[in-house]
Amino acid sequence: MTLVFLILAAITILGLGAAMSLRNPVHCVVGLTIGFLGLAALYLQLGAQFVGLTQVLVYVGAVAILIIFAIMMMRSSESPEQQPYSRSWRVGVAIAFAVYCVLGWAVHFGAHTLPTQAATPELSVQQIGDALLHRFVLPLEIIAVLLTAALIGAGVLALQDPAGEVRGPR
């Protein structure tokens, strides 16, 4: 466990913890962005440069901005007067803690079966491209269809005018 890992883990945990605990939704998204950047740095440290940069592009560049837009469109950027946590938040935190205990128990007692390879594997973008277009070409096509369908579906759902036939009386 190196110092770099500890610092990056602390940044990631603090950012994502802030994203899940702050009251103001915009502050939550800032924390989320910091956490995603920490995860991208962890990927770089693990030797997966392409995945780290994809993480920055997709999560920081697209998903965080999308969530910011959604928060602004729904006019909930100001802190709500009421509780931001649900009435049963204690149960939720207890369930999450129980899940962490089970996962930590499994990692701790399965540690001797885990592989330990020391050398950083070489990974070039050309290898990723070769793998994408040879061995993983079917998943690539499926993901392309899925992204197109999601894009069209999101557009249809979001552009549905309140004056349309699905409008509910207010």
Next chain:
Amino acid sequence: MTPLTSYLLLSAFLFSIGLAGALSRRSSIMVLIGIEIMLNAANLNFIAFWRFGPAPTALTGVMFTIFSIAVAAAEAAVGLSIILAVYRRTRSTDLEPTEAPHR
């Protein structure tokens, strides 16, 4: 403590943060953020196992992560537009409305 163990523990902790947020926030946007955090924790696991695994040249972990990022982006777009459609009807993103929804 092998390095892989510390990555797995970090990933488990991030997953628990996301799960706690998804189960205890009121706003549906925050629940979506919690689900994104859980997906990211799983991605960290894939990369850590690829890095320390027996066959890193097979690139399976990296490919899984790339496809998982693509699916998560699609999920965020569709989820936010569903939340937007619900918001247009109920004027709220709360999952626990304080009064009965107007019909």
